[in-house]
Amino acid sequence: QVQLQESGPGLVKPSDTLSLTCTVSGASINGYYWSWIRQPPGKGLEWIGYVYYSGSTHYNPSLASRVTISVDTSKNQFSLKLSSVTAADTAVYYCGRGSPTPGNWGQGTLVTVSS
Amino acid sequence: EVVMTQSPATLSVSPGERATLSCRASQNINGNLAWYHHKPGQAPRLLISGASTRASGIPARFSVSGSGTEFTLTISSLQSEDFAIYYCQQYNNWPPTFGQGTKVEIK
Numbered sequence: 001q002v003q004l005q006e007s008g009p010g011l012v013k014p015s016d017t018l019s020l021t022c023t024v025s026g027a028s029i030n031g032y033y034w035s036w037i038r039q040p041p042g043k044g045l046e047w048i049g050y051v052y053y054s055g056s057t058h059y060n061p062s063l064a065s066r067v068t069i070s071v072d073t074s075k076n077q078f079s080l081k082l083s084s085v086t087a088a089d090t091a092v093y094y095c096g097r098g099s100p101t102p103g104n105w106g107q108g109t110l111v112t113v114s115s
Numbered sequence: 116e117v118v119m120t121q122s123p124a125t126l127s128v129s130p131g132e133r134a135t136l137s138c139r140a141s142q143n144i145n146g147n148l149a150w151y152h153h154k155p156g157q158a159p160r161l162l163i164s165g166a167s168t169r170a171s172g173i174p175a176r177f178s179v180s181g182s183g184t185e186f187t188l189t190i191s192s193l194q195s196e197d198f199a200i201y202y203c204q205q206y207n208n209w210p211p212t213f214g215q216g217t218k219v220e221i222k
Binding site for chain 1: 149156157158160161164171202204206209211212213216
């Protein structure tokens, strides 16, 4: 059974870089697309982007200037970096297997941007 | 960006009854629509993609109809585990976009 687990700091200061990792168990990173999606408090889901196991990426244009998604096949993990964060980036961040319709999701991790 | 609008925001239904959820796209999405089930604090779960293809393990009481810009998710007989928030998502245009969700609550 595929399981995904997001990890990273729950609190990030404004203008810093948000960094999250998604650890995949029960399946190999190889051969799949891996996605990041977020949900600000009280708002809807927002697609951030995806990475293919080969390393190719595709980002939401609204975030593309600040986002980097990468994959580490040796660790069976993939990661999200979002630079120059503001309070508007406060959200529950989810990782998922597959794009554009992830069939498996992590439970999500809340990241708060505050000084 | 394609805007997805779901209605109603909240649907109160008794167990065993039918639930009908609507999703409207701001432009034709050629059937490239998915539905997800989400209980807060848990991982969202893919129910249906390609407008009508149920994901693995999803029971037949979940069905989708519609085309173009108007779609409906029907749950034929609500079970206790079905009370949750449901999101529709279009993936015909980049970026994929989601509706605001419909909360199905126990009446």
